[in-house]
Amino acid sequence: MKSAILKITLMVGMVLFGMSSMLMAQTEEYTLDGMTFGMPEAEVYTEDYTGSPVVGEYVTQLPNLAPLDYEGNKHHEVRIDIIVQEIEVAEGVRYQAWTFGGTVPGPVLHVKEGDRITFVMKNRSDEEVTITEPNKGGSPFMNQVAENPYQKNSSAIMPMPHSMDFHAGTVAKDDKWRTIGPGETIKFDWVANYAGSYIYHCGTPSVLMHTAMGQHGMVVVSPKDGYPTDYEVDREYVVVQSEYYLTKGAGDLYTYDYEAASNNNPSHVVFNGHQTVLHDQPLKANAGERVRLHFSNNGPSGTSSFHVIGAIFDRVWLEGHPFNEMRGMQTVLLGASNSATIDFIVPEEGKYILVDHEFVDAEKGATGTLKAGPRKK
Numbered sequence: 001m002k003s004a005i006l007k008i009t010l011m012v013g014m015v016l017f018g019m020s021s022m023l024m025a026q027t028e029e030y031t032l033d034g035m036t037f038g039m040p041e042a043e044v045y046t047e048d049y050t051g052s053p054v055v056g057e058y059v060t061q062l063p064n065l066a067p068l069d070y071e072g073n074k075h076h077e078v079r080i081d082i083i084v085q086e087i088e089v090a091e092g093v094r095y096q097a098w099t100f101g102g103t104v105p106g107p108v109l110h111v112k113e114g115d116r117i118t119f120v121m122k123n124r125s126d127e128e129v130t131i132t133e134p135n136k137g138g139s140p141f142m143n144q145v146a147e148n149p150y151q152k153n154s155s156a157i158m159p160m161p162h163s164m165d166f167h168a169g170t171v172a173k174d175d176k177w178r179t180i181g182p183g184e185t186i187k188f189d190w191v192a193n194y195a196g197s198y199i200y201h202c203g204t205p206s207v208l209m210h211t212a213m214g215q216h217g218m219v220v221v222s223p224k225d226g227y228p229t230d231y232e233v234d235r236e237y238v239v240v241q242s243e244y245y246l247t248k249g250a251g252d253l254y255t256y257d258y259e260a261a262s263n264n265n266p267s268h269v270v271f272n273g274h275q276t277v278l279h280d281q282p283l284k285a286n287a288g289e290r291v292r293l294h295f296s297n298n299g300p301s302g303t304s305s306f307h308v309i310g311a312i313f314d315r316v317w318l319e320g321h322p323f324n325e326m327r328g329m330q331t332v333l334l335g336a337s338n339s340a341t342i343d344f345i346v347p348e349e350g351k352y353i354l355v356d357h358e359f360v361d362a363e364k365g366a367t368g369t370l371k372a373g374p375r376k377k
């Protein structure tokens with residue numbers, strides 16, 4: 001039964017994949033309210049590329065965010081290839097993940113409101129790609145994963161059509177977000193018109209399955225005029241909540257559980273892709289410091305009631321937009337693909353637990369630690 005459903009799901013994916021190769025109508029570039037719309041048509045081609053699967057100066061591994069060290073706007077060239085990796089998501093739980101760049105969630109891209117991104121993505125699901133070897137260049141992400149491969153990656157192969165849907169972009173989905181087959185590369189431009197933090201995910205049917213298999217990540221678009229408390233922020237981290245729907249497979253590996261995903265019953269709900277990573281490697285701060293979290297609930301299906309035990313959120317910008325400011329919040333409720341930029345002051349030395357206050361999710365793993373040292377005067 002399960003494999004029949006899986007086959008149908010994959011067939012629907014292939015049919016839609018075939019449809020996506022039809023020619024698109026194109027709108028010339030124009031500006032409206034200071035924003036840029038009308039991107040050139042996406043290019044799909046094959047290339048002889050075996051280099052770093054993640055390229056870009058401002059692309060990092062969770063929970064890191066690359067500092068934006070430039071004035072004005074920038075044109076970014078970013079590559080995030082699709083690769084299959086066997087990863088650990090909890091102690092003793094490994095599965096073959098479909099990934100952007102090799103980890104679940106994928107790398108964090110940081111840009112500024114108004115920046116243009118030329119994005120390249122090769123579907124390398126049919127290729128063994130190792131991401132944990134030292135001295136791999138291309139992006140801060142590659143170095144950070146090589147230094148700290150907390151999902152204990154090993155390369156794998158599972159050829160499959162995939163696509164990329166950046167919620168931070170405003171484009172025609174049937175062009176830019178189109179599905180490409182194994183061995184194909186897609187290249188397109190988008191402009192980060194709106195400040196905020198946005199998820200990205202694979203949009204190939206079953207979207208539920210592709211996202212749950214690991215294809216999601218986050219783009220942080222910093223506002224061009226900043227947030228009002230920028231000058232007071234001492235620490236800045238990115239935390240992503242997501243669900244896994246896994247069941248024990250034939251061997252040692254776990255596999256996707258179609259029934260559990262359909263019934264909204266995740267096996268694991270986690271921060272930054274691993275059940276214990278934010279306890280094993282707590283976020284760090286000191287008493288009296290202002291900590292900023294860019295928090296995103298990537299789903300694919302659940303909600304998050306995000307809370308930090310012992311702290312009150314001084315400011316919350318819903319979806320990360322500086323005009324959406326709330327104050328004095330205990331908990332932020334985020335639906336699937338909602339995010340918030342959250343400031344809080346660390347009151348005193350000690351341990352602060354990050355938690356999804358929907359305790360069924362917390363008990364499935366959606367917790368983490370911020371470890372605070374003494375106040376530095």
Ligand SMILES: [Cu+2]
Pocket residue numbers: 098161162163202203204210215
């Ligand atoms: Cu996919």
